[in-house]
Amino acid sequence: MVISPSALGWTILLSPLAAACGIQLFGVHRRRLSATLAIGALLVSFASTLLWYTFSSIVTWAVPNPFQLPFEASLSWISLPGLTISFGVLIDQLSLLMALVVTGVGSAIFIYSTAYMADDDAYSRYFGVLSLFAFSMLTIVLATNWIQLFMGWELVGFSSYLLIGHWYAKPSAAEAGKKAFMVNRVADFGFMLGILALWAVLPVDRTFHFQTLEKQLPLLIQTGVVSVAVLPLIGLLLFCGPIGKSAQFPLHVWLPDAMEGPTPVSALIHAATMVAAGVYMLCRTFWLFEIVPSVLTTITWVGAATAFLAACLALVEFDLKRILAYSTLSQLGYMVMALGLGGAVAGMYHLTTHAFFKALLFLAAGSVIHGTHEQDIRKLGGLWHSMRWTSLAFLVGGLALCGFPGLSGFFSKDEILVLAYGHNAPAFWLALVTAGMTAFYTARAWFIAFTGKAHGHGHESPPAMLIPLGVLAFLSIIAGYIGIPHFLGQHGEHHAAWLVPGLSIAVVAVGLLLAWLIYSRGTVSAQQLVQALALPYSFLQRRYYIDEIYMWYVETVQQRWIAGACAWVERVIIIGFLVNGTARLTRRAGHILRLWQTGRVQTYVLGFLLGIVSLLTLALRR
Amino acid sequence: MSCLPLLILLAPALGAIAIAAVGSTRHALVRRISVLATGLSLIGALWAVATYDAPTGGYQHEVLVPWIRSLGIGFHLGVDGISVVLVLLHALCAFTGVLISYAIKDRVKEYYLFYLLLITGVFGVFLSLDLFFFYFFYEMAVIPMYPLIGIWGSDVKEHGVVRFSKEYATMKLTIYLTLGAAVALIGLLWLYVSSGAGTFDIPRLQQHFVTSPLGMPLQRAIFPLLFIGFGIIAPMWPLHSWSPIGHAAAPSAVSMLHAGVLMKLGSYAIIRIALSLLPEGAQMWLPWVAAICVMNIIYGGFVAMAQKDLKLTIGYSSSSHMGYVLLGIACLTPLALDGAVLLMFAHGLMTALAFALVGHVYDQTHTRYLPDLGGLAHQLPFIATCGVIAAMASSGLPGFANFVAELLVFLGGWDRYPAAIVCGVFGVVITAVYMLRLVRGTFFGPRKPVFTHVQDTRTLFARLPYVILVSALLFVGCWPQPLLRLIDASSRPLVERIRPSVALAKPTPERTLRRLPPPRPHPAPSGRQGHP
Amino acid sequence: MIGLAHYLVLSALLFAIGLIGIMTRRNVLMILLCIEIMFNAANLAFVAFAKAWGNLDGQVVVFFIITVAAAEVTVGLAIAILLARQLKTLNVDEVSFLKW
């Protein structure tokens, strides 16, 4: 059997879609069938990706190797004179890596879900939407052009909306889904404009195609056909997309709320893959951002700010999933910052390792929730005793997150810190502090929830949940050693100094130590600390009042003032005054005119006479 | 000579006559006749779409019977790439509308009689290639709305208090549209008289204007008459207020046709008559039109946001979305016009779906007032699914035809009116706000005890209309090329005739581009690291 | 010398008298009489013009007008009788049930 590269590529993309359709058409009331379809399809996808990877790197039996990277296969989607939009698969190192993460981590989480969601009524719907998500995500990953990327972009948003609101009966879940979709929509407003503007920047032969743009844009700028002046604006507009999708400050507000969704969803979508799509997009189109350093600076600072501010929020959070959500925000900030510093590889590297350990953390948290039906860490404790495997997994994930030396997170974060050290000192120090805070809040969660006295008793989760945990834990440990940067094309750059790793290890150690002192030893009372820092504490607890401000805008400004004013204009001025007024005027005219009809003959005679007189006057005037 | 347009047009007309002859108690027979009639039209429409030869373009499947020779009036039917798509839209909406109308239990015979007349009129407009018959069918489509809304409609209530009675709604609609038609009629007659061609035949007028164009002052004077007259039904801000209220008061199947198709008559008429016959006049006025479109989009969106009645919300959203259609027309580029026509199609299906859904919800719960609803996804899983789909299609989610259409409008219009396009893209955000709120408020949330008796659609037959509409939306959304090919075959010549400069407008860069090296294999795109 | 103008002025005056009479008198019979005056004003004009033109067409017309006017009065009187019988009045102001 000859496997053609394009068939394999299409398989990666389309098999989850087939599963989604299959579940929607046949599986609505068949739980097992839908789970099987979804997992099977994603595994097929995963296998195809692996095969592609293997063939591209190993196979030498054919010269030239048909699995040469980059590879592109596409279908024409819209083809009109002056506009060609294709839909296809673009396979290169970047997309292969990302597809591996999506399908690999995804498969683990899908399998995990069979157990986690076992009691759910809407089991089939869940898997249907998950498959749809996988398809959408792969659409982004394998996109050959901006429009395809945007389509996937919107579709992941939609699947995310459905999955966050999976338990739609819960008002908070329904609201959270809505909020996530809306915030992303606001960001996509800018994103779409950016795409349009970029398209229009080319005077002829306009295209959305990544590879063509990548080749032509620098030339066009050199020849002066495209003015450099507009590019920063376009870059900023395009960056709006990642701000929303990767939940960067100030549009980060939807991600913590998105934790209303089932935990596997949080793991897959809101930690490992979808939220990383923004970072991926920046990497994919890095040739554009490279041209505009001013935008890169903005990106750096947005990333750094997000990393720091989110870490602060995680310090005071008690909801296990929300702690993880804030840490996701923070890590996404790291990645975005890396991109801003010009480190696409570093960003992708951290994205990959983060996908592993954050998925692991979430799944472990899910396991906890599954076992205890509780996610407030204050009501948890001593889980180490009742849920040993889960705790172990959490520990591995947590340490990787902290950047504990030797684990994957250490390496990838280190890349970013080195980058920052080299290019942007303030950002570096901010990132360093953030790293310490990361260690602190991770350890805080660990000490409160997993050690100490047990509240109630949880039970360990079934193997369907533990096996994925194991796989992900394994990946979290080894991901630093398998040469991801090398695969992405970074060669031979050695850390010039030990200063950065040293500092990083130091702050992590300080963070861990502090957490141990406060939450395990009790040397410093957390209570007193809170009282001493009451003002900043409440400020953090209210999440910088950003939600309140947005709420005020949405409910009061937008809904009550703007929409209300428009509705008032509509009701009173347009309908009441202009339309009904005209109607009233017409009717009134009728009422008045008929008063001429007095019923008295002599009035009529007078009218007759006046009519004739005026006619005669008019006609004979000249 | 082709009998296809005749089949499409006469099937519902004969159906109406047959229904008039049937006894008034034989509901089942009446319904079957209607299904048959609209089904035949649908088959005809599909056949027309399938057999329209896009490379050849122009008017095809023509039927021409001289009608009033002394005035140059002919019964001229035919389709081009634009109208064939709209015929298909109407056939789909009509067929599903007839199925949805099974919910009507009162005065069935009269209902279907008027309904089929309405359908006939709309088909007539899309198929007519003669100004007289165009107007003839246009008016004919308006009038049946009066009894349809007046008899079978429902009042718009708020807190149980009637805000707009159905009598008010239907009277306003009918009078408003008639007034619009009357304004357009002045323009049409003026056009006819001043053309000097002595014919009402649109293709012949087009040819006539190629050789002897109408004077500039005349074009400038006639265009606003046609635009406002037809714009009222489009509905153009600020002459739109008949439409949301009319939608809200109408029975659901009528709202489907009304919002789905009837409003497109206006934009279609603007393309078919105002643009194609008064190109220079159009060029002068279109920037103003674009400004009005922005009002449509933004203002309509915000008003929709403030509504609490499901149908009113969708009604205002329709007027907001028709802003995109008009904007696409105003841009006067092939892409934008393609987008406008495709959006007519997409929005028609989407809004028909939405009204059908609201109709079901209203039939079951007897309320459309948002604060009273909630949690219906428990009782109505199928309807809720379709509801989410409709909301997403409306907010332009990729995969639905609306996305493609809006995208084309944006792309096509970007060079012409960037500011308007920015507002348009923002309108998509507004749409998402109220559509999500609608879905959230109606379907999500805890199960409400008052709605225990509420029933979902059970049989496949009852689900058929929804399935048809959703599949059509998805099909076109995923694979728009077949329809776009048809639309483009007709819209491009139209625009190029209007703006002969468009093709030549782009200056020098071709030469620069030619100097570019040929594409060559390229290293991995992500391999860049570090700063220059 | 009495010429055409004089006749015409007289005719116009008669016509005006008839008109004013119709407008000022309330009694149906008086109104009918005033209408007769108007007809006669026209008759006078016809005759005067006939004289001026020197043909008989105008005078022929006058005969017809007289006949028609007679018929008119007949119908008018019949209706007046109806009014008097059914409504017990000849005052047109009191006969104004139909209005607006």
Add this chain to the structure above:
Amino acid sequence: MTIPLPWLSVELFACAWILVLLAADLLLPEARKASLWLWTLAGLGICAILLAGQAIAGGHHLIQQMFLVDPFSRFFKALFLGTAAVVVVMTRPFGRHLAGRLGAFYLLLFTAVLGMLVLASVHDLLMLFLGLELLTFSLYIMAAYLRTEARSIEAGMKYLILGSLSSGFLVYGMALLYGFAGSTHFEAIRHAFEVGPVPPIAVAGLLLVMAGLGFKIAAVPFHLWVPDVYEGAPTPVVALLSVGSKTAGVVALTRLLFGAAPTMAGLWTNVLAGLSAATMLYGNLGAIPQTNIKRLLGYSSIGHAGYLLMGLSAGSQSGVEAVSFYLVAYFVSNLAVFLAVTWAGEQLGSDELEQYNGLSKRSPFLAAALFIGFLSLAGVPPLAGFVGKLFVMLRAVESGRLWLVAIGAVNVAISLYYYLMVIKRMYLDAPPTSTTFRLDRLATVTLSLLLLGVLWLGIVQEPLVRQILVSVRP
């Protein structure tokens, strides 16, 4: 001088038949008088046959050139005969009000028809006057025919006084025109106008005659009798007034303006345009607040007069053609409505609109007939009235009066409003009682034929248009 029998056959036969009816009314026993309507119909039928027998193109001047028999007159004579026939059908349900005096009623109907027939052929001011008076006298009496009803008497009285007044103006205008031209003959007057100079007295004369005819047509400001008379007079008479008498007025006006004063078109087209605008607006606005269907139809008929004047104001051959089509459309639509209103009035016991509530449930056919008739009157396709309005407006645009067309177009919407208000009552409102009723066979057939005509003219216009093209040469 020989009497050219073939060309006068219709009028002469009508005269004869009047005598026959008179004799029949006198001689027939009371019980048999019910069949008089058949006699009348038969008379009308024979007239129609005789009319058909004159099928020769070209004009024939008779009776010292005073009487012109041409395709134009034949066209409208046919219309008048048709009107009368439908009015006869209307008298069937109405008969009980006329008990004992039916014979005379038919007699008067026939004299009115004779008047209209004469008016169609006028080519001389004297003939115009005679035809007009013949028609009007019959109508005076018929309007007051319900002699026990105050409203009918009042209608008759008002019609008489105002009609006589307008006759007075007409006659005076004729005198002035005669003074100007030296003859009452249209050709002579035209010649005088052509040769010029045109003294003010001639203009005044023309305007006075136009006013006299405007009274018949119900043009503002000579319309004031219309609502009162329509409300008070017996319904069949109102039908005759609104269709027959108005058409006769339009025909006579056309004859006069095109026959006697074509060179004055610059004057009278403007006058007519102004009158047209005022008439449309007044009639349609005034109809809005009405609560009595006959009064409402009165106002509506004023509105229609405005459209007719609009067509005439084009001052062209094609304008008259448009008006002719409009008149035919108006003939079928309005008679259908009046036939339905006659029946409804009998069955509901009143002409008040309140009684029409829920009519569609009590008599679906009647309601549908009114529905179609009203929509046709409003000018909605695919009905006859639409085409009529379209033609008229087209000709007005041709004459360059866009403002007038704009008013006309707005009035379409206004008229639709009050027609729809009636339709709303019939279809949307609840009926006061649930008793149903049906029409008799004659009425059903006639009404169906009229409605078919309404639809037919709305869809297939070519035959009539062609007929008009060959006939209408004013």
